[in-house]
Amino acid sequence: MSLLGEDIVTEDGEFVINMGPQHPSTHGVLHLKIWLDGETIKRVQPHLGYIHRSIEKMSENLSYRNFIFATSRMDYLSAHINNEACALCVEKGLQIEATPRAQVIRILMAELTRLSSHQLWWGCTGLDLGAVTPFFYAFREREAIMEIMEETCGARLTMNYMVPGGVMYDIHPNFQKRVKDVMKQIKNNLHEYFEILTGNVIFENRTKGVGYLSKEDAISYGVTGPTGRASGVSCDVRKWFPYEGYDKVQFDEILDNCGDCYARYMVRMKEMDQSVSIIEQLIDNIPEGDFQTKTKNVIKLPKGEFYQRVETARGELGVFIVSDGAASPYRIKYRSPNFSNLSAIDHMARGAKIGDLIAIMATLDLVIPDIDR
């Protein structure tokens, strides 16, 4: 659909504007085409594909050990959890399990990732809604988590730490102490987070009752993750289909029935608390032993289809591998949470004002590379 070729004003007198692909509030190259009546949104149409890198196709030529790296580039804010999903799926095919030590390390890393991702989201939400300070506070705490990641995994964003059968290296000797320090710091600061943004009347007026998504709609659009839970859909994969021993830790699923931007905001804020509590339960109980189950140098999955789902910071990520018995997958399909979450944006934004669209986008917590893949 050519954008220049079309009339800016449609026959019904609706005004068509483009938001993005270079717009500060789209957090990446998301391009929204908006039909407006005055300032009221009549229709939103997302245009995708600006950073399509054909990760699925690329994976078909890579070995089972190597294709995992590409998933860090999908949802780069929950790179660990994406890698974990792939590693788990390969393990399912090989019918092995990660060692107990590796499993606990994986949960710890996944929850740290979730925390850092939610922190980044908190900062960006503040920024989108006009509060600049939260952004800096969020990055300060996130930096502490990134340092832990760097120390143990070797990189800050694309960790590449998960391998089939376990993790790549053992944790750094400082790991436990540093995590405990950071947890203490985060618990203190969460309280500050609430004071600076949550209770603020400007913020509440911009989010309460905005971008309503009912439970039925959430289910029919396939919305998962905190966005789905804010609409009352109980969809936490960690609870429904526990993997890696999530059934052994105590945590709550956060639910809200309101389905508006504020609900999505609160669900994520409360989830940070839960992540902290999961980490605190496990940090002193990392079992001794190997950090990796030995696998063959060249991994070959048996013929068949394998599916694994995990809960990333944004929702349910599914990895579907079709294997024909060769050393690289025959076909890979990722069910990415952001793609489904974005599909609801038209429904949520209809009838709202442009300013509300920013709030809706911010609380959807979109990561564009995950949508395009």
Added chain:
Amino acid sequence: MEKLTNRYVQINRDPMTFGEKIYIPAIAKGLSITLSHIFRKKATVSYPEQKRPFSPVYRGLHILNRDEEGRERCTACGLCALACPAEAITMEAAERKPGEEHLYREEKYAAKYEINMLRCIFCGYCEEACPKDAVYLSETLMPSNYTRQSFIYKKEDLLIPEHKKQDDK
């Protein structure tokens, strides 16, 4: 969907009180928090005067190692190129001639060894694959440059210089 467990938390939705509804206290509270941060410890590092140390496992720029006697370790076996998911490594093998024993450790050596840093994703698989401990990811960042050609690192760029080895010892 029914709730799976009873252990879920419902979020509190009390309406705003009058005190919260007038803007001034919210703004004052926000300002007081930001102001209190002035007196806290600085979170930033004044780069480039100050540099943050990298962790020992940091996956930065590659180096090719030498052994204790300063000979190149790499035998051009090609395992690193095979393991590389980004196909960033290319090499050409050559046979060691008599009289070159002080230069190369094994009979075969890499006459050409190139890593295309624009392709490389710094995953560390080459380091893991190498049977001779020849290629390492060091704790430095890749410097920026102007041309694409200058991102293709030749063997000379990757090898540790000879004198450095003596310093280490």
